[in-house]
Amino acid sequence: MTKPTVASDWLCGCAGCHMSLLDIDERILQVVDLVDLRATPITDLKEPDEKGVTVGILEGGINNTYNEEVAKRMRERCKILVALGDCAVFGGVPAMRNFVGVESALQRAYIDAESVDAEGLIPADPELAEMTRVRAVSEVVPVDVFIPGCPPDADTIFYALVELAQGRIPEIKNDKLHWH
Amino acid sequence: MIKLTIDGKTVEVKEGTTVLEAAEQAGIYVPTLCHHPQLTPYGGCRLCMVDVEGARTLQPSCTMPASDGMVVNTKSQKVLDARKFVLTLIFSERNHFCMYCQVSGGDCELQNRAYDEDMTHWDLQPNWTPYDVDASHPFIVLDNNRCILCRRCVRACGELVGNYTLGFEERGAKSFLVADYDVPLGESTCVSCGTCVQICPTGALIDRQSAYQGKETEVDHHISVCTECSIGCVRDVLTRDNRLVRIEGDWDTEPSNGLLCENGRFIPLEEDRPRVVTPLVRKDGSLKAATWDEALDTIASGLGAGKGLAALASTKLPAEALAYFKSLFADKLSADTVTTLEEGAATASLSKLAEKLGKSFESSLDVLKDTEAVLSLELDLVKDHQVAGFFVKRQLQDGTKLFVAGCDDCALAANAKVTLPLNPGSEAVLLVKLVDAVENGTDDADLAAVVDALKAAEKPVIVYGKTFAANADEIALDALLKLADLTGAALVGVKGNANSMAAAQLGLEAPFKTEGASAAVVVLGDEAPTAKLTKDLEKVPFVVALSAYESQLTGAADVVLPVAMWAEESGTYLSMDGRLQKAIKSLEAPEGVLTTLETLEKIAGAVKVQPDQDWKTSLMARIPTIQIQEA
Ligand code: SF4
Ligand code: SF4
Numbered sequence: 155m156t157k158p159t160v161a162s163d164w165l166c167g168c169a170g171c172h173m174s175l176l177d178i179d180e181r182i183l184q185v186v187d188l189v190d191l192r193a194t195p196i197t198d199l200k201e202p203d204e205k206g207v208t209v210g211i212l213e214g215g216i217n218n219t220y221n222e223e224v225a226k227r228m229r230e231r232c233k234i235l236v237a238l239g240d241c242a243v244f245g246g247v248p249a250m251r252n253f254v255g256v257e258s259a260l261q262r263a264y265i266d267a268e269s270v271d272a273e274g275l276i277p278a279d280p281e282l283a284e285m286t287r288v289r290a291v292s293e294v295v296p297v298d299v300f301i302p303g304c305p306p307d308a309d310t311i312f313y314a315l316v317e318l319a320q321g322r323i324p325e326i327k328n329d330k331l332h333w334h
Numbered sequence: 335m336i337k338l339t340i341d342g343k344t345v346e347v348k349e350g351t352t353v354l355e356a357a358e359q360a361g362i363y364v365p366t367l368c369h370h371p372q373l374t375p376y377g378g379c380r381l382c383m384v385d386v387e388g389a390r391t392l393q394p395s396c397t398m399p400a401s402d403g404m405v406v407n408t409k410s411q412k413v414l415d416a417r418k419f420v421l422t423l424i425f426s427e428r429n430h431f432c433m434y435c436q437v438s439g440g441d442c443e444l445q446n447r448a449y450d451e452d453m454t455h456w457d458l459q460p461n462w463t464p465y466d467v468d469a470s471h472p473f474i475v476l477d478n479n480r481c482i483l484c485r486r487c488v489r490a491c492g493e494l495v496g497n498y499t500l501g502f503e504e505r506g507a508k509s510f511l512v513a514d515y516d517v518p519l520g521e522s523t524c525v526s527c528g529t530c531v532q533i534c535p536t537g538a539l540i541d542r543q544s545a546y547q548g549k550e551t552e553v554d555h556h557i558s559v560c561t562e563c564s565i566g567c568v569r570d571v572l573t574r575d576n577r578l579v580r581i582e583g584d585w586d587t588e589p590s591n592g593l594l595c596e597n598g599r600f601i602p603l604e605e606d607r608p609r610v611v612t613p614l615v616r617k618d619g620s621l622k623a624a625t626w627d628e629a630l631d632t633i634a635s636g637l638g639a640g641k642g643l644a645a646l647a648s649t650k651l652p653a654e655a656l657a658y659f660k661s662l663f664a665d666k667l668s669a670d671t672v673t674t675l676e677e678g679a680a681t682a683s684l685s686k687l688a689e690k691l692g693k694s695f696e697s698s699l700d701v702l703k704d705t706e707a708v709l710s711l712e713l714d715l716v717k718d719h720q721v722a723g724f725f726v727k728r729q730l731q732d733g734t735k736l737f738v739a740g741c742d743d744c745a746l747a748a749n750a751k752v753t754l755p756l757n758p759g760s761e762a763v764l765l766v767k768l769v770d771a772v773e774n775g776t777d778d779a780d781l782a783a784v785v786d787a788l789k790a791a792e793k794p795v796i797v798y799g800k801t802f803a804a805n806a807d808e809i810a811l812d813a814l815l816k817l818a819d820l821t822g823a824a825l826v827g828v829k830g831n832a833n834s835m836a837a838a839q840l841g842l843e844a845p846f847k848t849e850g851a852s853a854a855v856v857v858l859g860d861e862a863p864t865a866k867l868t869k870d871l872e873k874v875p876f877v878v879a880l881s882a883y884e885s886q887l888t889g890a891a892d893v894v895l896p897v898a899m900w901a902e903e904s905g906t907y908l909s910m911d912g913r914l915q916k917a918i919k920s921l922e923a924p925e926g927v928l929t930t931l932e933t934l935e936k937i938a939g940a941v942k943v944q945p946d947q948d949w950k951t952s953l954m955a956r957i958p959t960i961q962i963q964e965a
């Protein structure tokens with residue numbers, strides 16, 4: 155039997171959830187034994203295989219049109235989509251900007267910030283993705299497994315990966331469930 | 335009795351029991367949010383919904399009365415789904431991004447309830463309306479963004495504290511919590527009791543002193559009695575790594591059932607006086623750090639044979655230390671004056687009255703919690719002994735009549751039906767008039783209002799404080815007893831500091847005079863000396879101070895010995911209404927600092943005497959103003 159394939163990507167997050175994944179330390183070898191780790195932001199292959207993967211993992215919320223594309227592509231190419239971490243599950247810290255709106259967040263960051271001189275400029279290159287409200291992944295594409303936490307513990311991530319590798323849906327509860 | 339079935343279990347409960355209480359009695363847990371055992375059921379959050387056979391919809395168990403033959407299911411799929419839905423609605427109403435919230439991780443009831451339901455997420459987006467955060471209060475931060483509109487705080491401020499500071503503006507999901515008529519909390523009528531913070535289930539009301547200092551999982555709890563006044567509220571002292579994190583009231587313990595005042599809850603955490611950490615001895619005109627032996631030798635030679643010696647102790651000290659202090663200085667060293675910093679002002683006349691009567695005559699604080707008429711004599715319960723003031727104020731809405739004498743422009747008078755003028759020294763005049771008004775009637779409308787209300791009340795109370803005790807003469811006290819007798823009023827004396835009644839029982843009530851004093855020992859503990867005491871002691875040639883903190887007094891003393899502060903020692907306290915309670919050590923004292931009792935033992939050793947250790951017998955020897963009960 156071929157091993158289940160896993161791909162991951164990060165969106166509007168801080169990469170902390172992927173760091174927490176690496177925190178499983180040498181247990182990564184057990185994971186590699188169980189699954190075929192395909193594209194991730196920290197390996198060479200960046201995009202999930204066109205022919206699809208078993209499990210897709212997304213870190214981060216969706217804050218612009220590019221994130222939307224990545225999320226939709228992951229959804230199309232995976233059987234089970236996992237939202238990893240509070241940003242993917244709820245929008246997280248970046249979603250704080252929703253309380254003030256995109257305009258004033260940009261104004262604050264690029265013009266009014268104490269470190270910006272008189273030449274402050276809001277980036278407006280047409281190549282750049284268009285910013286949107288920060289959304290949870292599930293607001294854009296259906297999500298199958300939610301693993302909240304800022305970041306989720308390495309143990310929880312390891313447990314979830316092992317369960318998924320063996321064709322089970324992980325149950326995130328009790329000491330594995332926290333939103334901070 | 336009513337018989338009902340909950341989750342297949344038959345429960346028998348009293349008439350008037352709610353379904354929630356019945357479930358509790360049956361050992362069945364139903365999650366709640368807006369409900370709090372100390373508050374009137376409100377039925378606002380709908381988390382406690384249960385399936386009642388025959389009812390059209392799910393019913394909130396916290397407000398629904400149990401009835402005979404009722405069949406209740408608390409775990410049906412319908413109930414479980416409703417719970418998740420209710421939580422989803424609450425979460426999506428405001429900003430519940432837990433990763434940047436002070437109470438996240440065990441201290442938030444909302445979060446805990448969601449974890450109980452295994453909620454990894456919720457499906458509705460938050461309503462992205464931001465609210466301003468109100469950080470104007472010295473101790474409290476109000477963040478409407480985390481508020482779940484449960485109104486526990488509003489109800490607690492009204493029902494428990496009687497302060498009615500908090501309320502809501504707007505309606506429905508737009509409601510937001512305000513103080514008074516939407517003024518910053520720091521400029522409102524709030525009396526900083528902190529009850530709202532303690533009762534808030536979320537991070538909407540947090541206290542700034544403890545914010546981010548330690549979660550429930552990281553702190554140690556010490557259930558201990560408050561040493562700030564003689565009410566003796568039981569408080570929970572939270573510490574972490576030998577640091578004070580927070581002080582909370584204990585909902586389950588009398589007399590105040592969770593209430594504290596600002597002096598018991600917040601002020602102790604503001605402590606910033608420099609500590610005395612080593613013995614100090616005056617050499618060549620200035621105080622220098624010294625060894626214990628040096629300091630004790632200096633004390634032994636400076637005290638002489640008790641002639642011209644005055645010894646003063648704080649009434650904030652544990653009873654063990656006070657009794658030992660008395661035995662050491664009065665019995666063993668025969669000092670001229672052995673008294674307390676209060677000099678018995680809050681108690682002496684009353685203790686003498688009890689002795690004259692041969693029995694106790696005062697009632698417990700509980701009578702203030704349920705009364706139709708209160709006469710307060712020379713006492714501002716809004717500033718002093720505040721929790722007793724809360725007991726009175728919270729009943730005013732129900733028609734309890736308050737009469738205030740001798741406290742014209744005090745805050746309590748603002749709540750009074752009638753205020754009676756009373757100057758210190760004229761207590762007898764007023765009380766004799768009141769007695770006469772009961773016996774023979776009166777034309778004075780104010781006096782008539784007071785006596786009529788006292789007579790009409792089923793359980794009237796007369797409460798008095800330190801000023802009254804200090805000024806009332808025998809005629810006044812006899813009239814007080816007679817008035818109580820004629821009207822059936824209970825008498826409540828609030829006394830002074832935490833152990834002023836213990837000091838009274840030990841007979842530590844002499845006035846302190848400096849004439850003729852050649853040496854003085856002042857046992858301050860953590861009490862801040864008054865300017866008057868500091869000045870009086872300037873006239874005494876040799877002064878020894880036992881103090882936790884530096885002050886002008888210690889700066890002028892000849893020998894200073896460091897002692898523990900309130901949180902660093904265990905000991906017994908006798909409340910104003912005779913409850914013997916324990917203060918529990920919550921912190922380790924700095925290296926080399928001993929408790930007051932241990933330090934007194936060192937002094938006894940240096941002057942080669944062996945004081946009596948049996949504090950309890952000494953405490954019980956005198957007829958108390960109110961019966962003493964061990965907690
Ligand atoms: S109040 Fe509770 S649920 Fe809301 S953000 Fe804070 S911890 Fe989370
Ligand atoms: S601290 Fe006390 S008085 Fe102030 S608002 Fe809260 S409950 Fe009311």
Ligand code: SF4
Pocket residue numbers: 480481482483484485486487488511533534535536538539
């Ligand atoms: S501030 Fe706290 S106690 Fe008051 S209504 Fe909001 S959540 Fe409830």
Ligand code: SF4
Pocket residue numbers: 560561562563564565566567590593594595596597598599719720721722
């Ligand atoms: S009323 Fe007295 S005992 Fe109670 S908290 Fe306040 S100071 Fe402490």
Ligand code: FES
Pocket residue numbers: 365366367368369376377378379380381382383394395396397
């Ligand atoms: S706990 Fe019953 S409605 Fe809130």
